[in-house]
Amino acid sequence: MESEVVKTDMVLPLTLGFKKVQTADKYPKGQSRGRQWKHLRYLLQAADASSLPPDRPNYLNIQSPPSIYPPKRYCDITGFEAPYMDPRTKLRYADPEVFKQIRMLPDEYVQRYLALRNAAVVLR
Amino acid sequence: MASVYRPERETDFASFQHATPIVIDNGSSAFRIGWAGEAEPRVVFRNIVQRPRHRSSGETVTVVGDTDPALMKYFDCTRSSVRSPFDDDVVYQFEYMEYILDYGFDRLGATSEVSHPILMTECECNPSFSRARMSELLFETYGVPSIAFGIDDAFSYKYNQKLGNCGEDGLAISCEHGTCHVVPFLKGQPVLEACCRTNVGGFHITDFLRQLLSLKYPYHSASITWEKAEELKKEHCSIALDYMSELQIFKNNKEEAEEKTWHWQLPWVPPPKEEPPSEEELARKAALKEKAGQRLRDMAAAKRSQKIAELEKQLSYLEELMEQLDGAEEQEATSILGRSGYLSQQEIKSAILKATQSLRKAKGESNGNEDKAEASGVDKYPLVSVPDETLTPEQLKEKKKQILLKTTTEGRMRAKQRRAEEEALREKQEEERRSENPELYLEELRARYSELTDKVEQRKRQKLNGGQTNGNYSSSGGVGRGERLNAAQKERMRLLTSAAFDRGKGEDTFGMRDEDWLVYKKMSKDNDDEDDGNDDEESELARIASKIQEMDPTFVSKTEAVQPTPEPPKAQTLTAEDYRISIGLERFRCPEILFQPGMIGIDQAGIDEMVSISLRRLVENESVKERLCQSILVTGGCSLLPGMIPRLESGIRQFRPYLAPLKLVRAADPLLDAWRGAAAFGASSKFGRQTFSLADYREHGENLFHRYNIVYSL
Known part of the structure; x- marks a missing residue:
C-alpha cells in the first residue's frame, strides 16, 4: 500500500479490535455472494404490509398522496412551460425552436431526457 | 475539491465511562458520531462506501466516506461505484452499513470493544426489519450493551425547542437527502399518525x-x-x-x-499554435524523401539488372543448344533435345526469340521495335514481289497472307500520316486564328474546354450511378451504405444473387449451351473497369488545357485542380467559451x-x-x-x-x-441539530429507560420494534 494512502487511513483495516465478528469471517473471501440484498420495496412488502395493523403508521402509509394540483408540464429541454408534446419522441417542448432541436436529438438523448421524469421506455 | 476532509482518529475513547452513550446520527447523506452530552459530533463523514481494487496488490479494499481524487489513482474503481447503505432514508444494505460503522467506531477511537450504549437516529416509521437488522448488527458484531432508536427530525425539533426557536406544539418540515418529511409535534412528542413523507430530497x-x-x-x-x-x-x-x-x-x-x-x-488551455515548419525542417524532410526515393530506385535497378543477367544466361544457353543441335547427328540431336526439355528445334528458336524480346524490353529498347519492324518491312514480305508462277501452292497462300498484311500496315501508316497532316493543318489554322484574334481564340478554347469537362464529368457520374442521374450527386464519392453501385456492379450483384439463390426449379440445364458459361465472365470483377472509350475526349481535354495554359498562365486545369482529395474539414478549435x-x-x-x-x-x-x-x-x-x-x-x-x-x-x-x-x-443548524438533540437526549437521566438490550431483543424479536417509540420529552 502506498505511503500516502496509509497516512490518510483511507482504507478500512481488515480486522478491527473492537469487533466481535470480523468482516472477513462474515463475508468470506472468494465466495461469490451474488446479490444477497433485496430492494427496499420488496423488503417492505415482505415485512410490514402483512404484519402491521393498517391503522398504525408505518413506513408505507405515511407517504404523501399525489398533489391535488394538476401537474404542470415543462419543456424537457429548456425547462419552460411546455404547451406541446412531440408525438414521435414524446418529449414536451416549449416552442418551435426547441422542436427543431428535439428532432435532431439522437434517440439515446431522447431516452435520457425522458428518464429525467421517469417516462423513458424501459427495456427489460 | 482540492483537499477532502478525512477525519482524524480520536484518542480519548478509553476515558469515557461505559455508561456514556455513543450518539450516532445516521443520516443518509452524512454519518455523525460522537459522545452524549457533548456539543459537537466527534467524527462526520459522508455516508458512502466504495470498494475499489487496489491496483498494485489486486486486493479489493473498502473505502468509507469522501475520498481524495488524487489518491484514487492507486485504485481501480471501474467495477465498483459509490454505494450507500440507504434506499431513500431506510438502511437496507447492512454489509455497507457495517463498513460504515467500522469506520465510525474506528475514528471515534475504539480499540478493544464498543461497550457503550448506542443512540442512533432513524427515519420516521423506520420499517422494523431495518431496525431489527441494525440491532442485530450492533449487538452481535460490536457487542454493544443496549440501543435506542430515535427520529432525527424529532431530535432536531427538540433541540430547537430548547433554543426557543419553536414551541412545544409545532410542525417540523425536514428536507433531507433522500426524502422530505413533515411531522407535527404535540406536547413535544411527534405525532407519527399525521406525518407524511415525499421521496424527494x-x-x-x-x-x-x-x-x-x-x-x-x-x-x-x-x-x-x-x-x-x-x-x-x-x-x-x-x-x-x-x-x-x-x-x-x-x-x-x-x-x-x-x-x-x-x-x-x-x-x-489554449491549444498550442502550430508554427510553420522551419527551413531546416523542410530541407530535412526533403532529404529524407529523396533518400527513400533513391533507395526505391536502386532496388528497381538492381532487380532489372538481375533480370537482364538471367535472361542473358538463358539466351546464351539456348544459343549453345542450337549450335550443338546444328552440328549434331539426328540421334544425338534427339538426345540433346530430350535433355534440354524442348520438343523441337523450332521451339528452341521461338524460345530464343522470346528471350531476346524480353531482354530488349528489360533493357528499355522496346520503343525501337515498331520502327525496326517497319524498316524491315520489305524483308518481312519477301514473297510479295515474286511472281505467282514461280511459287508453289503453299507459297501462294503465304503470299496472299503477306499481301494482306502489307496492305493493312501500309494503310495504317497512311492513316497515321494523314492524321499527322490534319493535326498540323489544324494547328496551323489555330495558330492563324490565334494570331488574328487572340481574345476570341482564347474564349473559344475556354468554351470548348468547359463543354468537354462537362461531358467527361457526366460520363463519370453515369458510370458511378449506373446511368441514373439522381439530383444529389456528391463529388466526394462517399463510401456510405447508401452509395449506389454503378451499372456494371449492379448487374454483377444481380447475377451473383441469382446464382446464389436460384437453385433451379425443375431441371438444371446450365451448361447445355456454351453461352451459359459467359455468366461467369460477366460476374468476374474484371468487368468493372471497362473503358468507355472516353479516352479521346480526355486527351482532347488535356490538349486544350495545355493550349489555354500556354496563353493564359493563370489557368488551372480542372482535372488538376479537383484531383487532390479535398482536405477534411478541420475540427474547429475550441475556445474558452466552449469550456x-x-x-x-x-x-x-x-x-x-x-x-x-x-x-x-x-x-x-x-x-x-x-x-x-x-x-x-x-x-x-x-x-x-x-x-x-x-x-x-x-x-x-x-x-x-x-x-x-x-x-x-x-x-x-x-x-x-x-x-x-x-x-x-x-433550524439553528439544519445539518447538526439532529445530532445535538440526540446527544442532549443521550445525556439525560431518562435515556436509560428508553433503551433495549440484547436480552430484550432475544425475548421479543422483531415484535419489539412494532410498538417501539421512545419518549422524547426530557
Whole structure:
C-alpha cells in the first residue's frame, strides 16, 4: 500500500479490535455472494404490509398522496412551460425552436431526457 | 475539491465511562458520531462506501466516506461505484452499513470493544426489519450493551425547542437527502399518525442538476461529476419565490436572465499554435524523401539488372543448344533435345526469340521495335514481289497472307500520316486564328474546354450511378451504405444473387449451351473497369488545357485542380467559451422539484402541500392546527437553499385560511441539530429507560420494534 494512502487511513483495516465478528469471517473471501440484498420495496412488502395493523403508521402509509394540483408540464429541454408534446419522441417542448432541436436529438438523448421524469421506455 | 476532509482518529475513547452513550446520527447523506452530552459530533463523514481494487496488490479494499481524487489513482474503481447503505432514508444494505460503522467506531477511537450504549437516529416509521437488522448488527458484531432508536427530525425539533426557536406544539418540515418529511409535534412528542413523507430530497436535486448539465454539455459530461454537481447546488441553486414568473424572466427578459446566470469555467488551455515548419525542417524532410526515393530506385535497378543477367544466361544457353543441335547427328540431336526439355528445334528458336524480346524490353529498347519492324518491312514480305508462277501452292497462300498484311500496315501508316497532316493543318489554322484574334481564340478554347469537362464529368457520374442521374450527386464519392453501385456492379450483384439463390426449379440445364458459361465472365470483377472509350475526349481535354495554359498562365486545369482529395474539414478549435458551463434556469429548476416532484416523475405532493396533508391527517381541532402553524421548524440539508423559507411560507399560506397566523423558522443548524438533540437526549437521566438490550431483543424479536417509540420529552 502506498505511503500516502496509509497516512490518510483511507482504507478500512481488515480486522478491527473492537469487533466481535470480523468482516472477513462474515463475508468470506472468494465466495461469490451474488446479490444477497433485496430492494427496499420488496423488503417492505415482505415485512410490514402483512404484519402491521393498517391503522398504525408505518413506513408505507405515511407517504404523501399525489398533489391535488394538476401537474404542470415543462419543456424537457429548456425547462419552460411546455404547451406541446412531440408525438414521435414524446418529449414536451416549449416552442418551435426547441422542436427543431428535439428532432435532431439522437434517440439515446431522447431516452435520457425522458428518464429525467421517469417516462423513458424501459427495456427489460 | 482540492483537499477532502478525512477525519482524524480520536484518542480519548478509553476515558469515557461505559455508561456514556455513543450518539450516532445516521443520516443518509452524512454519518455523525460522537459522545452524549457533548456539543459537537466527534467524527462526520459522508455516508458512502466504495470498494475499489487496489491496483498494485489486486486486493479489493473498502473505502468509507469522501475520498481524495488524487489518491484514487492507486485504485481501480471501474467495477465498483459509490454505494450507500440507504434506499431513500431506510438502511437496507447492512454489509455497507457495517463498513460504515467500522469506520465510525474506528475514528471515534475504539480499540478493544464498543461497550457503550448506542443512540442512533432513524427515519420516521423506520420499517422494523431495518431496525431489527441494525440491532442485530450492533449487538452481535460490536457487542454493544443496549440501543435506542430515535427520529432525527424529532431530535432536531427538540433541540430547537430548547433554543426557543419553536414551541412545544409545532410542525417540523425536514428536507433531507433522500426524502422530505413533515411531522407535527404535540406536547413535544411527534405525532407519527399525521406525518407524511415525499421521496424527494437533496440527492434528487443534485442528480437532476448533474443530468441536466451533462445533457446540455455532452462534451463535458466527464467533468460534471456528482461531487461537482453537489458543489454547484450548494453554491448557486436557490428556490424561486414564484417559479412561473422566474420562467418568464428567463424566457423573455434576456438581460435579467443573463444577470442570474452563473458560468463555470472548466480548466481550458489554449491549444498550442502550430508554427510553420522551419527551413531546416523542410530541407530535412526533403532529404529524407529523396533518400527513400533513391533507395526505391536502386532496388528497381538492381532487380532489372538481375533480370537482364538471367535472361542473358538463358539466351546464351539456348544459343549453345542450337549450335550443338546444328552440328549434331539426328540421334544425338534427339538426345540433346530430350535433355534440354524442348520438343523441337523450332521451339528452341521461338524460345530464343522470346528471350531476346524480353531482354530488349528489360533493357528499355522496346520503343525501337515498331520502327525496326517497319524498316524491315520489305524483308518481312519477301514473297510479295515474286511472281505467282514461280511459287508453289503453299507459297501462294503465304503470299496472299503477306499481301494482306502489307496492305493493312501500309494503310495504317497512311492513316497515321494523314492524321499527322490534319493535326498540323489544324494547328496551323489555330495558330492563324490565334494570331488574328487572340481574345476570341482564347474564349473559344475556354468554351470548348468547359463543354468537354462537362461531358467527361457526366460520363463519370453515369458510370458511378449506373446511368441514373439522381439530383444529389456528391463529388466526394462517399463510401456510405447508401452509395449506389454503378451499372456494371449492379448487374454483377444481380447475377451473383441469382446464382446464389436460384437453385433451379425443375431441371438444371446450365451448361447445355456454351453461352451459359459467359455468366461467369460477366460476374468476374474484371468487368468493372471497362473503358468507355472516353479516352479521346480526355486527351482532347488535356490538349486544350495545355493550349489555354500556354496563353493564359493563370489557368488551372480542372482535372488538376479537383484531383487532390479535398482536405477534411478541420475540427474547429475550441475556445474558452466552449469550456464554460452556464447554469441559468437550472439554478431554480433543480430545487423546484421539492415543490413539484412531478418534474422528475415522482407523483407525490410537494413540501408545501405536505403541510396541509399532515394537518389534515391530524385529528385535532382547528385551534390546535393554528397553534401548530405558528411554530414551524424547517430543517434538513435542503433548508439551506436560499429562498426556502419565503417560498414555503407562500406555499403554505395557500392552504391556510385567510389571514391565519403562520410562522416559519429555520433550524439553528439544519445539518447538526439532529445530532445535538440526540446527544442532549443521550445525556439525560431518562435515556436509560428508553433503551433495549440484547436480552430484550432475544425475548421479543422483531415484535419489539412494532410498538417501539421512545419518549422524547426530557
